[in-house]
Amino acid sequence: MTWDPDRYLHFGGQRVRPALDLMSRIPLSAPGHIVDLGCGAGNVTRLLSEYWPRSSITGVxxxxEMLTRAFAEGLDVTWVEADINTWQPEIAPDLIFSNAALHWCDSHQTLLPDLIGQLGPQGVLAVQMPRNHSAPSHVCMIEAAKDGPWYEKLELVLRPGPVATPEKYYQILSTCSWKVDIWEAEYLQILDGENPVVEWTSTTALQPLLEALEDEDERAGFLQAYSDRIAEAYPVMANGKTLFPFRRIFIIAQT
Ligand SMILES: C[S@@+](CC[C@H](N)C(=O)[O-])C[C@H]1O[C@@H](n2cnc3c(N)ncnc32)[C@H](O)[C@@H]1O
Incomplete structure (x- = not known):
């Protein structure tokens, strides 16, 4: 999928807060080497470098498009273009940090233990992922996809909810980590604009579906079907604000 850093960063404030919440719970005072896995536009990598100014950092x-934007941050960070599923570190990191990225990868059952295995001694894996795949923002995507002539094309890119329950992650990680900390939080995001939830999802989860529809009319038809459902599920309030509750899961596992 093609990422648009400018549009993604439009909701930068709401998107950065969970990263800070995750960072604040990492039990490391001075990690020597940090990897920011799925570093995106580098704005969260910048926060890591400010939080641990003596650490060497690699952004993967x-x-x-995202890496070009990250490079422009002008940080003392090594940027690497690689797929998380096959990436191997050159030196074992003390911290693998991943904010809002691993839900784009499948097979967490093997991916998370593999990442733990990449860490150095007393290393930490810190992960945050959205866990709102049963919320209207995502359910409406599936409904709108099924409700038109575009379904044949969209069926190929629709993914089952990629993020498991906290209990499942505990089961996966307790076999390879001596200490696991897992929690969830639901952020009540207060958004401005006409149909801001569509603006939000069209920079992330909706994007692969839009890309799958090459015909402009078909794409517009699907987008309209989705937007109508979203406008009903997340109505604009009298004060012009739209409330978008958003559940996220946080995982910290130590070696
Ligand atoms: C929602 S953005 C989050 C970016 C950044 N971590 C942040 O918090 O702002 C997800 C990022 O994960 C990256 N990503 C998704 N799947 C990936 C994969 N398989 N390998 C490497 N990067 C991936 C995307 O390119 C995108 O930059």
Whole structure:
């Protein structure tokens, strides 16, 4: 999928807060080497470098658009274009940090233990992922996809909810980590604009579906079907604000 850093960063404030919440719970005072896995546009990597100014940092992502933007941050960070699923570190990191990226990868059952295995001694894996795949923002995507002539094309890119329950992650990680900390939080995001939830999802989860529809009319038809459902599920309030509750899961596992 093609990422648009400018549009993604439009909701930068709401998107950065969970990263800070995750960072604040990492039990490391001075990690020597940090990897920001799925580093995106580098704005969260910047926060890591400010939080741990003595650490060496590598940012890994497979989007050239996001990495170009990250490089422009002018940080003392090594940027690597690689797929998380096959990436191997050159030196074992003390911290693998991944904010809002691993839900783009499948097979967490093997991916998370593999990442733990990449860490150095007393290393930490810190992960945050959205866990709102049963919320209307995502359910309406499936409904709108099924409700038109575009379904044949969209069926190919629709993914089952990629993020498991906290209990499942505990089961996966307790076999390879001596200490696991898992929690969830639901952020009540207060958004401005006409149909801001569509603006939000069209920079992330909706994007692969829009890309799958090459015919402009078909794409517009699907987008309209989705937007109508979203406008009903997340109505604009009298004060012009739209409330978008958003559940996220946080995982910290130590070696
Ligand atoms: C929602 S953005 C989050 C970016 C950043 N971590 C942040 O918090 O702002 C997800 C990022 O994960 C990257 N990504 C998704 N799947 C990936 C994969 N398989 N390998 C590498 N990067 C991936 C995308 O390119 C995108 O930059």
């Amino acid at each position: 992502d497979n989007s050239p």
